[in-house]
Amino acid sequence: MAAGPDVVTEALADIHRRLGALDEGEPAAYIPELARARREGFGLALVSMDGHRYQAGDAAEPFTLQSVSKPFVYALALAELGLDEVGRWVGAEPSGEAFNAISLEQGTGRPSNAMINAGAIATTALVPGATPAERFERILAGLSAFAGRRLDVDAAVHASEAATGDRNRALAYLMRGAGSLACDPLAATDLYFRQCAVRATAADLAVMAATLGNGGVNPVTGERVVGERVAVQVLSVMATCGMYDASGEWLLRVGLPAKSGVSGGLIAVSPARFGAACWSPPLDRSGNPVRGTAALRELSERFGLHLM
Numbered sequence: 001m002a003a004g005p006d007v008v009t010e011a012l013a014d015i016h017r018r019l020g021a022l023d024e025g026e027p028a029a030y031i032p033e034l035a036r037a038r039r040e041g042f043g044l045a046l047v048s049m050d051g052h053r054y055q056a057g058d059a060a061e062p063f064t065l066q067s068v069s070k071p072f073v074y075a076l077a078l079a080e081l082g083l084d085e086v087g088r089w090v091g092a093e094p095s096g097e098a099f100n101a102i103s104l105e106q107g108t109g110r111p112s113n114a115m116i117n118a119g120a121i122a123t124t125a126l127v128p129g130a131t132p133a134e135r136f137e138r139i140l141a142g143l144s145a146f147a148g149r150r151l152d153v154d155a156a157v158h159a160s161e162a163a164t165g166d167r168n169r170a171l172a173y174l175m176r177g178a179g180s181l182a183c184d185p186l187a188a189t190d191l192y193f194r195q196c197a198v199r200a201t202a203a204d205l206a207v208m209a210a211t212l213g214n215g216g217v218n219p220v221t222g223e224r225v226v227g228e229r230v231a232v233q234v235l236s237v238m239a240t241c242g243m244y245d246a247s248g249e250w251l252l253r254v255g256l257p258a259k260s261g262v263s264g265g266l267i268a269v270s271p272a273r274f275g276a277a278c279w280s281p282p283l284d285r286s287g288n289p290v291r292g293t294a295a296l297r298e299l300s301e302r303f304g305l306h307l308m
C-alpha cells in the first residue's frame with residue numbers, strides 16, 4: 001500500500017462508518033457465552049511493517065480468538081517440529097467443508113488442514129510440554145509474543161465451550177482411533193478450548209497478523225516470534241483454507257491470506273505491507289464475520305491489495 005498515514009486513517013474511518021449500517025448475520029450461539037456478544041460492536045485495525053498502528057471503532061474491545069488462534073498455534077508447532085513432522089499429523093488441503101466437519105483423510109485419518117477444528121485439535125496436540133499447564137503456557141506465551149503483550153483467557157467462554165464441546169471431543173476421539181492424534185483426546189480438546197478462549201482486541205489481532213506478514217518478526221516489539229519460512233508456510237495455508245468453504249470465493253474477491261473466528265474476529269495479511277483485523281460478531285452461513293468480510297474486501301479493492 002503506497003498510501004500515506006492520513007489516507008489509511010481516513011479509509012478505515014470511512015469503511016467503519018459505512019459498514020456500521022450493515023446489519024446482517026447472527027452471532028454464534030452454539031457456544032452459549034458467545035451469544036451474549038454485542039452485535040453492533042465493530043472494530044477495525046491495521047499495522048504496517050514499520051509498526052505504525054491505525055484503528056477505527058471498537059478496536060480496543062476484547063473478545064476471544066476462537067479460530068483466529070489456529071494459524072498462530074500452527075506456527076508454534078511448525079517452529080518446534082518443522083513442516084515434515086507436523087505434516088505427518090495434519091494436511092494442507094482445503095476441505096471445502098464447514099469448520100466443524102469430519103474432514104479426515106481416507107486411510108490415515110489425518111485432518112485436511114490446520115484451520116478446521118479437527119486439524120487445529122491435531123496441531124494443538126503437538127505442542128510440547130511436561131504437563132497440561134506447561135503446554136498451555138507455551139501456547140499463551142507464543143500468542144502473546146505475536147500480539148506484543150501478555151494475553152489472558154476468558155474463563156467464562158472457556159467454561160461455556162468445555163460444557164458444550166462434545167462435537168470437538170468426538171472429532172478428537174475419531175482421530176485418536178485412527179492414530180492421527182498425538183495425545184489423549186480430552187487433554188487435546190481442553191488445551192484447544194483454552195487457546196480458543198484467549199482474549200485479544202482487534203488492535204492486538206492486527207499486530208499478530210502483521211507479525212506473520214513481516215516474516216515472523218513482530219513489527220511493534222521487534223521480537224522474532226517464528227522463522228521466516230514458518231511465517232510463509234502459515235500464510236500459504238491461510239490463503240487456501242482460512243475462510244473454510246468460502247476460501248475460494250475469498251481468495252477470488254479479496255486475494256489475501258486470512259483467518260476468521262466464530263466470535264467475530266478476522267485477520268488478513270498483505271505480506272511485507274501490513275496486517276489487518278476486524279471484530280464484529282454477526283456471522284454468515286459459513287461462520288465468517290459479515291462486516292469483517294465486507295471491510296477487508298473494500299480495503300483490498302481500494303488499495304489494490306489482491307496478491308494475484
Ligand code: DON
Pocket residue numbers: 065066067068099100117161168193196260261262263286287288
Ligand atoms: O471449536 C470451535 O467450534 C470454536 N472454538 C472455534 C470455531 C471457529 O472459530 C470457527 N470459525 N469461524
